[in-house]
Amino acid sequence: xxxxxxxxxxxxxxxxxxxxxxxxxxxxxxxxxxxxxxxxxxxxxxxxxxxxxxxxxxxxxxxxxxxxxxxxxxxxxxxxxxxxxxxxxxxxxxxxxxxxxxxxxxxxxxxxxxxxxxxxxxxxxxxxxxxxxxxxxxxxxxxxxxxxxxxxxxxxxxxxxxxxxxxxxxxxxxxxxxxxxxxxxxxxxxxxxxxxxxxxxxxxxxxxxxxxxxxxxxxxxxxxxxxxxxxxxxxxxxxxxxxxxxxxxxxxxxxxxxxxxxxxxxxxxxxxxxxxxxxxxxxxxx
Amino acid sequence: xxxxxxxxxxxxxxxxxxxxxxxxxxxxxxxxxxxxxxxxxxxxxxxxxxxxxxxxxxxxxxxxxxxxxxxxxxxxxxxxxxxxxxxxxxxxxxxxxxxxxxxxxxxxxxxxxxxxxxxxxxxxxxxxxxxxxxxxxxxxxxxxxxxxxxxxxxxxxxxxxxxxxxxxxxxxxxxxxxxxxxxxxxxxxxxxxxxxxxxxxxxxxxxxxxxxxxxxxxxxxxxxxxxxxxxxxxxxxxxxxxxxxxxxxxxxxxxxxxxxxxxxxxxxxxxxxxxxxxxxxxxxxxxxxxxxxxxxxxxxxxxxxxxxxxxx
Numbered sequence: 001x002x003x004x005x006x007x008x009x010x011x012x013x014x015x016x017x018x019x020x021x022x023x024x025x026x027x028x029x030x031x032x033x034x035x036x037x038x039x040x041x042x043x044x045x046x047x048x049x050x051x052x053x054x055x056x057x058x059x060x061x062x063x064x065x066x067x068x069x070x071x072x073x074x075x076x077x078x079x080x081x082x083x084x085x086x087x088x089x090x091x092x093x094x095x096x097x098x099x100x101x102x103x104x105x106x107x108x109x110x111x112x113x114x115x116x117x118x119x120x121x122x123x124x125x126x127x128x129x130x131x132x133x134x135x136x137x138x139x140x141x142x143x144x145x146x147x148x149x150x151x152x153x154x155x156x157x158x159x160x161x162x163x164x165x166x167x168x169x170x171x172x173x174x175x176x177x178x179x180x181x182x183x184x185x186x187x188x189x190x191x192x193x194x195x196x197x198x199x200x201x202x203x204x205x206x207x208x209x210x211x212x213x214x215x216x217x218x219x220x221x222x223x224x225x226x227x228x229x230x231x232x233x234x235x236x237x238x239x240x241x242x243x244x245x246x247x248x249x250x251x252x253x254x255x256x257x258x259x260x261x262x263x264x265x266x267x268x269x270x271x272x273x274x275x276x277x278x279x280x281x282x283x284x285x286x
Numbered sequence: 287x288x289x290x291x292x293x294x295x296x297x298x299x300x301x302x303x304x305x306x307x308x309x310x311x312x313x314x315x316x317x318x319x320x321x322x323x324x325x326x327x328x329x330x331x332x333x334x335x336x337x338x339x340x341x342x343x344x345x346x347x348x349x350x351x352x353x354x355x356x357x358x359x360x361x362x363x364x365x366x367x368x369x370x371x372x373x374x375x376x377x378x379x380x381x382x383x384x385x386x387x388x389x390x391x392x393x394x395x396x397x398x399x400x401x402x403x404x405x406x407x408x409x410x411x412x413x414x415x416x417x418x419x420x421x422x423x424x425x426x427x428x429x430x431x432x433x434x435x436x437x438x439x440x441x442x443x444x445x446x447x448x449x450x451x452x453x454x455x456x457x458x459x460x461x462x463x464x465x466x467x468x469x470x471x472x473x474x475x476x477x478x479x480x481x482x483x484x485x486x487x488x489x490x491x492x493x494x495x496x497x498x499x500x501x502x503x504x505x506x507x508x509x510x511x512x513x514x515x516x517x518x519x520x521x522x523x524x525x526x527x528x529x530x531x532x533x534x535x536x537x538x539x540x541x542x543x544x545x546x547x548x549x550x551x552x553x554x555x556x557x558x559x560x561x562x563x564x565x566x567x568x569x570x571x572x573x574x575x576x577x578x579x580x581x582x583x584x585x586x587x588x589x590x591x592x593x594x595x596x597x598x
Contacts, residue, residue, distance in 0.1 A: 037395070037398060085322060151416075154411070154417075154418040155411075157400075158411060160398075161395065161405075161408070164387050164389060165460070167359050167361065167380055167387075168359060168386055168387050168464070168466065169464070170380050170382075170383065171411075216399050216444040217399055217401055217444075218399050218404065220399075221399050
């Protein structure tokens with residue numbers, strides 16, 4: 001029985017998948033704590049879809065795929081900023097407009113020039129079959145992002161909480177926001193390999209949202225969020241061996257289950273807790 | 287020996303230049319702000335505030351009050367003119383922690399997962415190093431600021447759980463902890479009970495006596511003469527700026543607000559049944575009203591709270 005449970009650890013590709021997933025999951029979860037507080041969650045989704053043409057083009061020209069993805073992500077962000085600045089369109093319309101354009105371009109590119117990478121890999125991810133070079137790219141991206149976040153998480157918190165105040169303590173919100181979105185693009189690129197572009201959004205939203213229901217303090221929210229991201233990604237990759245299912249699907253399902261449990265059971269912000277408070281308030285009244 | 291003297295001079299130089307009581311002042315010179323969409327929100331604004339001043343910034347919504355605040359904090363770059371703080375260009379002044387900002391309540395995300403003490407600690411960030419690790423002194427300053435605004439007991443509360451007045455005090459405490467010389471307060475009395483308002487005004491007067499400069503945007507016209515030494519009236523440009531008694535007149539206010547103020551004039555028989563021809567004019571921008579006691583007939587020039595207006 002025990003030996004059966006340990007089987008995944010005897011395969012190199014499984015061990016690699018578990019560790020890489022955990023690392024990516026952790027960094028994405030770190031970012032999710034910021035993203036969901038600002039109402040920018042869909043930016044993650046938009047970025048993940050926008051980098052598809054970059055990945056396709058990179059494979060086509062035999063560049064490192066991260067470089068292509070990154071350029072595409074940057075162009076998409078710049079495009080959104082440009083459209084927003086020069087029109088009165090709402091943010092969601094701008095995001096929707098730009099990312100579908102990029103995603104369509106990506107699909108078109110892949111279908112016109114079939115390469116070693118197929119659409120399914122980009123859209124659904126394929127961590128179990130990740131090559132060593134790609135794994136190395138993912139690890140480097142994640143480690144650099146984690147290092148920047150660990151050094152600057154407080155500055156980013158102030159910028160996200162109160163931009164005006166951030167200025168008065170000598171921070172530069174614009175620079176820090178650019179840093180943040182650069183990290184976000186980089187991490188969606190990394191997460192592309194684990195869960196695919198469709199589910200990246202879950203990686204950069206769900207852990208933060210779950211932790212938000214449990215914490216009243218940003219520091220704890222960050223720690224809990226990262227813990228959730230690491231644990232679900234590691235366990236998800238592990239379970240996918242037995243379930244024989246797509247790793248991305250398993251990871252995101254785990255995160256969702258955890259969120260649902262929290263949603264109902266959280267001691268202060270959960271559904272049951274607020275029901276208790278409401279009925280308590282009614283009983284006290286007469 | 288020369289070397290020794292030089293180094294001593296240097297040390298003294300160091301001690302006197304950044305830490306010296308560089309005269310606190312806020313100077314706005316010919317500032318024009320035009321947004322990328324082409325609208326000019328503020329034109330040729332100029333005024334100057336010196337140490338130990340509370341100045342009210344009064345004007346209708348959309349008159350450029352927030353734009354002026356943004357220009358002072360460097361959020362928007364003036365197309366013309368410049369803001370200087372304690373003699374320094376804005377960016378340097380911000381880096382030196384000379385400016386503190388107390389935001390409008392609507393601007394704050396009250397669901398953000400931060401505790402009261404976390405918010406006040408943010409005031410100290412400019413004094414901390416690269417990693418923003420708070421020192422003993424930072425903790426002490428936070429403690430002191432919280433006690434000063436009477437929020438010590440609430441330090442472990444999440445900010446959304448506080449009442450309107452308490453929320454304001456937390457952000458005041460942050461400004462105190464930051465030790466900015468120029469404090470910008472955006473609508474500090476909105477959604478605040480009278481008791482808190484009185485306390486905030488008391489605190490501001492203390493800060494004035496310590497030499498701070500405060501610029502307060504407010505709709506609370508009635509309180510302005512009680513605590514502001516200076517008034518800046520704005521409507522796209524500065525209509526009038528100077529000591530309250532000279533600037534805060536009925537004629538100027540009507541100019542600043544056009545027809546948007548509520549305006550009640552009570553005179554003659556509406557007030558009393560004698561021959562007193564004086565009138566009372568009540569101006570209000572939806573908060574505490576401003577009352578002018580006219581000395582003669584209603585349509586004549588205003589006189590604010592005249593002391594010598596005994597009934598004849």
